[in-house]
Amino acid sequence: MTAPADLTKVLIVEDHRVVAEGLWALLAEYSDLTVVGWADSVAEVVPMAKELGPDVALVDFRLPDGTGADAAAAIRANDPSTAIVILSADASDSALLAAVEAGACGYLLKSASGDEIAAAIRSAAEGETLIPASTLVEVLARHRENARSSAQQTERLESLTPREQEILTLMSQGLDNRAVAERLSISYATVRTHVRKILEKLEVRSQLEAVAKAADWGFRHVEPDE
Missing domain, CATH: 3.40.50.2300 (Response regulator)
Structure with a gap:
C-alpha cells in the first residue's frame, strides 16, 4: 500500500485481529494518518517494515513470539528513523523501561482515547519523546x-x-x-x-x-x- 507523502504512515503491530481492525478503523478517522499495514508478530515486523517504510509503528507490548520491546528493537535496527509508540494493557515499570531501552518514544495504555493515540502518533512522527523525563526518573x-x-x-x-x-x-x-x-x-x-x-x-x-x-x-x- 502506498500513501501520499504528506500523510503519516502507520504500521500496526498487534496479534489480536479484532483489536488491530479496531485500531485501523479508528486511525482512518484522522485525515493526516494512514495505516499502511498490520503485523501480528515480532517475526513479521521486519519484512513488513522494510516493504512499507512506516513513519510510526504502533506496537502492542504482548506478542505471541516476544514483546513490543523486541518488535521495537527489530524495527529500529532495520530503520532507526521509524518512531515507535507502544500501546499496551501492561502498566508495569518493567514494561515501560524495556520499551524505552528498545527505542520507543511513547508508551500508551489501551485505555487511551482515539485522540490521545492519534496525537501520540503525530508527535512521534515529529521526533518528539512522549515519555516525560520526570516519569522516567x-x-x-x-x-x-x-x-x-x-x-x-x-x-x-x-x-x-x-x-x-x-x-x-x-x-x-x-x-x-x-x-x-x-x-x-x-x-x-x-x-x-x-x-x-x-x-x-x-x-x-x-x-x-x-x-x-x-x-x-x-x-x-x-x-x-x-
Missing part, C-alpha cells in the same frame, strides 16, 4: 529500589542454614514446633532456637509472618532428610 528510582529490595530478600533467604531451611519448610506445611522436633528427631528446645534464628534473619515477629514472607520472596522448600 521516578520509574528508574522505583526499579533500583525494587532491585535492592529483591537482593536483600535473596540474601536473607540464603543466610538460612540447611537445618533452618528444613524447619521453615515444615513450618510452611503447618507443623508446630513439637511436630517439627518429632519429624527431625531433635529436641523441642533445639527447634525453638532454630525458629528464633529464622525470625531474626527474616526480620519478622511470628512464624506465620516468616512463612508468608518466605513464600512471597520465592523460598523453595527443602525436604528434610529422613
